[in-house]
Every structure is written in structure tokens, then in C-alpha cells.
Amino acid sequence: MKKRIKIAIPFVLVLVIILGILSLSIRPSYSGVDYSGANTESNTDKTIKFNSNGKLKILHITDTHLKLNHNFDPTIWLVEKACELENPDIVMLTGDIVTNSDNLEDTKKMINALMNIFEKRDIPVAVTFGNHDSEQGALSREELIDYYNTFSCSISVDEKGLSGTGTYNIPVYSSNSEKVKFNLWVFDSGDYDENGHYSCVRPDQIDWYNKTSDKLKEDNNGKVVNSFVFQHIIVGEIYDVLEKSSSKKPYAYKHLYNDNEYYRFDPEQINYGTIREFPCPGYENYGQFDAMVEKGDVLAMFTGHDHTNAFGVKYKGIDIVNSLSTRYIGLFHSTQCGYRVIEIDENDTSTYETRVERIFDIFDYETVKAEKQNGDEFKYKMAREFWVKGKVQKIATDVCRQITETLTHRQVSYAD
Numbered sequence: 463m464k465k466r467i468k469i470a471i472p473f474v475l476v477l478v479i480i481l482g483i484l485s486l487s488i489r490p491s492y493s494g495v496d497y498s499g500a501n502t503e504s505n506t507d508k509t510i511k512f513n514s515n516g517k518l519k520i521l522h523i524t525d526t527h528l529k530l531n532h533n534f535d536p537t538i539w540l541v542e543k544a545c546e547l548e549n550p551d552i553v554m555l556t557g558d559i560v561t562n563s564d565n566l567e568d569t570k571k572m573i574n575a576l577m578n579i580f581e582k583r584d585i586p587v588a589v590t591f592g593n594h595d596s597e598q599g600a601l602s603r604e605e606l607i608d609y610y611n612t613f614s615c616s617i618s619v620d621e622k623g624l625s626g627t628g629t630y631n632i633p634v635y636s637s638n639s640e641k642v643k644f645n646l647w648v649f650d651s652g653d654y655d656e657n658g659h660y661s662c663v664r665p666d667q668i669d670w671y672n673k674t675s676d677k678l679k680e681d682n683n684g685k686v687v688n689s690f691v692f693q694h695i696i697v698g699e700i701y702d703v704l705e706k707s708s709s710k711k712p713y714a715y716k717h718l719y720n721d722n723e724y725y726r727f728d729p730e731q732i733n734y735g736t737i738r739e740f741p742c743p744g745y746e747n748y749g750q751f752d753a754m755v756e757k758g759d760v761l762a763m764f765t766g767h768d769h770t771n772a773f774g775v776k777y778k779g780i781d782i783v784n785s786l787s788t789r790y791i792g793l794f795h796s797t798q799c800g801y802r803v804i805e806i807d808e809n810d811t812s813t814y815e816t817r818v819e820r821i822f823d824i825f826d827y828e829t830v831k832a833e834k835q836n837g838d839e840f841k842y843k844m845a846r847e848f849w850v851k852g853k854v855q856k857i858a859t860d861v862c863r864q865i866t867e868t869l870t871h872r873q874v875s876y877a878d
């Protein structure tokens with residue numbers, strides 16, 4: 463009998479822990495979600511310029527994968543929280559935003575809920591799509607961008623005649639509005655090619671980039687206008703700058719298209735952040751990256767798509783940077799969920815600062831206490847859940863990383 467009790471103890475303990483964590487996720491729905499359509503009264507300023515401090519603060523949100531009744535409220539709340547904490551000058555949404563439903567009204571409701579977050583705060587938002595946005599559902603890519611544009615905060619453009627939907631550029635004016643000081647490129651990197659592989663930016667989009675880049679330079683007295691790129695799918699050159707190892711090593715990830723190749727940070731390169739899964743570029747490569755190296759106007763390319771990758775590498779003068787998915791996916795998920803902030807100063811547009819905010823790091827005991835005092839049960843329970851799970855998962859992640867670094871004498875993660 464006694465032996466039986468002894469055997470049962472670990473099982474009971476595990477059960478108690480699982481039930482404890484499950485109970486953290488029981489919460490009411492979020493009353494702050496606004497499903498109503500665009501408010502014709504609101505009118506966000508669509509001209510993007512450096513703010514009164516001479517800075518431009520960009521919030522990069524990506525891969526929210528919004529789906530009604532599938533952690534919808536928590537994801538909406540996370541995006542809202544990011545806006546609240548960061549107060550950005552512009553939001554860049556780089557695809558896989560909403561799961562396009564066969565029910566048109568459902569798709570509209572989801573877009574409304576997301577866009578109302580920005581509309582209410584007068585934050586301009588630039589949208590481009592990923593591989594999933596129009597994979598299914600009632601609306602085509604063209605119809606989707608038109609619907610996003612019913613909101614006055616949307617500054618998205620579909621340059622007609624180009625492959626895909628939502629390839630455009632956003633000139634950023636100086637704080638005194640006198641001249642274009644910076645530029646944001648937005649590319650539709652497509653969805654899938656004819657063989658079902660991931661797609662990439664097409665030749666006609668690259669031609670458009672070359673011409674538009676030349677025009678910007680010409681209008682700037684022959685000087686290059688520095689810029690960032692935002693798109694869903696990372697460029698294939700990422701595998702040129704990571705280090706190849708022929709077999710699986712700790713923190714090395716298999717090449718998406720080559721089974722016998724593994725890749726990890728090359729200590730000889732300039733690296734940032736953490737790789738947690740293999741990068742997924744397009745199968746083909748029509749030379750987008752090379753064109754940008756040649757023009758010399760791109761400081762960094764920011765992508766999403768690979769949800770748990772928050773890393774960057776410098777290659778041929780351009781930072782290839784991936785940002786985390788901003789989606790809440792429930793109980794036991796990676797600490798790699800969050801958003802990226804990018805800041806640039808109009809007095810020196812040759813450099814920039816960026817940081818990654820992991821959702822688990824945002825909440826501490828004080829913020830949980832504050833949410834409790836505010837009296838919204840949903841917000842309080844969300845904050846509490848992130849705080850508790852964050853602590854546990856952060857410790858586990860740090861311990862694994864440190865053990866690996868000690869055993870392999872190799873840095874597996876860098877500062878963001």
C-alpha cells in the first residue's frame with residue numbers, strides 16, 4: 463500500500479501543476495474588442511513624418527493569425543497592449559494577419575477588431591500580406607487591401623500592375639515636413655509558387671524597386687534615401703550568412719529545402735537575437751537582395767513568417783532581421799512571442815535602434831497588481847498568466863541555453 467502511495471505522488475504532483483496552469487487560462491472574454499466597421503468620422507494623418515523629437519518609432523507586428531474563437535481576444539489584447547506601451551508613430555503589419563473565413567462577415571469582424579485598435583489611437587498602419595492571408599476564405603488579396611483601407615488609419619497601397627497586392631513605398635518626411643528624409647519599402651512576398659514552395663518578391667517588383675529607388679535619389683539631389691524593407695517572407699540569402707554544419711548540432715536548424723544541411727549563427731558574422739526554427743525563404747530567388755545591395759539604400763529588411771525567430775544578421779551591409787509572431791497561442795508556448803520596435807533619428811538616418819519585446823517579459827508582479835486594481839478581470843487574468851508562465855519558461859530557456867553554451871563553448875544566442 464505504502465509503495466503504491468509513493469508511486470502515485472509524482473503523478474499527483476504533475477496533475478496538480480497541469481491543473482494549476484490550466485486554471486490560469488480560465489478567463490472571461492475581453493469586453494474591449496470592437497467589432498464595428500470603420501468610423502467615417504476619424505481621420506488619421508496619412509503623411510508619415512519624424513515626430514516632434516525628430517524620431518520615428520515603428521512598431522512591427524506580424525503573424526497575428528487572428529481567428530474567431532481561437533484565442534482571438536488575447537491576441538487582440540496583446541496588439542492593443544503593444545500600442546499602449548510603445549505609443550508608436552507607425553505600425554507595420556507584415557502578413558498572416560487574419561485567417562480569411564468563408565463567411566465574409568466573420569473576416570470583416572476580425573479585420574475591424576484589429577484595425578479599431580490603431581484607428582482609435584490615430585496610429586497609421588501599413589499592411590502587406592503573407593502566405594496565409596488569402597490562402598482560403600471569401601476575400602481575395604485585392605479585396606482584403608481594399609477592406610483594410612476602409613479604415614482611415616490604413617496607409618496601405620496596391621501599386622497596380624505589380625505582382626501580388628500591397629507592394630509600395632512610404633516616404634518619411636522630416637519633422638518640419640520639408641523633405642523626404644527616409645523611406646519604408648513594403649513588398650508583397652507572395653504566398654506559394656507553382657510547386658507549392660514558399661514564394662518571393664518577383665522580377666517586376668524588383669524593377670519597380672530599382673526605378674523608385676532611382677527616383678527617390680534623383681529627388682534628393684542625387685543622394686541615396688536610406689530605407690527599411692518590410693515583407694512577410696525572408697530572403698534566401700539568409701542561408702549564405704549562417705554557418706553550415708553537415709549534421710545536427712545544438713541550436714542548428716535544418717535547411718528548409720536541403721535535408722542534409724543544418725545552419726546556425728556564424729560567430730564570425732555580426733549577429734543579433736535568437737534563432738529558434740529554420741528560416742523559410744522562397745524556393746526561387748529573383749535577386750531582390752542583390753538589387754538592394756547594389757542600390758545601397760536599405761539599412762535593414764524586417765520579416766515575419768518564422769514565428770519564433772527573433773534574430774538578425776548583417777550581410778553585405780544590410781541587416782536581415784526577423785520579428786516574432788504577435789499571436790497568443792495558448793498554454794505551453796515558446797517565450798519567443800512578441801513584437802519589435804525600431805527607432806530612427808532624422809539627424810542620422812544611416813543607423814537605427816531596434817529591440818524585441820517578448821510578451822512574457824512585459825508583465826511583472828507590479829503590472830499584475832495594477833491590472834487587478836483597474837478591475838478588468840480579463841486583463842488581470844491575462845497579465846497574471848503571462849507573469850507566472852513567463853517566469854517558468856524563461857528560467858527553463860535560460861538554463862538550457864547556458865548548459866549548451868558551457869558544453870559547446872559556443873554562443874547560441876546574441877543580444878537583440
Ligand SMILES: [Zn+2]
Pocket residue numbers: 558592593594694766767768
Ligand atoms: Zn507565413
